[in-house]
Amino acid sequence: MEDEVDRLVAAWRRERPDLDVEPLEVLSRVSRLARHLDRARRLVFAEHRLEPWEFDVLTALRRAGSPYQLSPGQLLTQTLVTSGTMTNRIDRLAKRGLVERLPDPSDRRGVLVRLTGSGKEHADAALAGLLARERELLSDLTVSQRRDLASLLRVLTAPFDNTPS
Numbered sequence: 001m002e003d004e005v006d007r008l009v010a011a012w013r014r015e016r017p018d019l020d021v022e023p024l025e026v027l028s029r030v031s032r033l034a035r036h037l038d039r040a041r042r043l044v045f046a047e048h049r050l051e052p053w054e055f056d057v058l059t060a061l062r063r064a065g066s067p068y069q070l071s072p073g074q075l076l077t078q079t080l081v082t083s084g085t086m087t088n089r090i091d092r093l094a095k096r097g098l099v100e101r102l103p104d105p106s107d108r109r110g111v112l113v114r115l116t117g118s119g120k121e122h123a124d125a126a127l128a129g130l131l132a133r134e135r136e137l138l139s140d141l142t143v144s145q146r147r148d149l150a151s152l153l154r155v156l157t158a159p160f161d162n163t164p165s
Contacts, residue, residue, distance in 0.1 A: 005029050030156075037137070044133050048126040053079075055130075057089055058098060058123040061115040068115035071104065075113060098122060 005028045012021045038052075045055050060078040061068045070078075076086050090113055093099040098119035104110035115123065138146055 003029070005032065030153075037134075040133055040137065041130060044129045045126055048122060048129060050122060050126050053081075053089060054093060054098070055123070055126050057093060058115065058119050059127060061099065061113065062120060062123040062127075068120060069102065069112045071110060071112055093119070 005025060008028060009021055009024050012019070012024065042052060045052055048055075050058070056079045057075060060075055061070055064070050064074075072083070072086055072090065075090075076083060079086070081089070090099060090101065094101060097116055099113050100116055102112045102114055104112050141149065
């Protein structure tokens with residue numbers, strides 16, 4: 001089975017035989033897969049009337065466990081956005097009734113962001129839809145191949161995830 005990356009690599013090997021283009025065989029596939037996955041995820045989220053960033057914030061709160069609340073700072077850490085961006089996102093989600101702001105009992109100046117019942121329903125439904133779609137995307141791989149691929153990708157991503165920014 002040949003894919004677009006095979007054709008790209010063959011062309012570079014023909015045009016630039018002096019270069020080792022082997023990294024393209026892995027990373028170009030990862031890059032192309034990321035674009036396809038992003039497209040598939042956006043479609044699933046749209047079916048649930050959510051933007052990808054809304055899913056990120058809602059599911060961060062959902063993963064926190066009952067009472068499904070985090071400080072804005074904790075949300076920043078989990079979603080990798082700036083403080084101003086997070087404030088805007090919380091405002092927009094609150095306007096939709098998916099989250100609410102509450103005073104932080106341990107910090108008089110602080111607030112907590114809590115998932116509403118509607119927000120929890122949206123997060124749960126979108127997650128179920130996402131998992132169904134992603135299961136379809138992986139259906140050509142055996143269980144063993146999925147585990148091996150996950151392990152190999154972890155080797156590549158762990159240094160990025162464990163390096164302080």
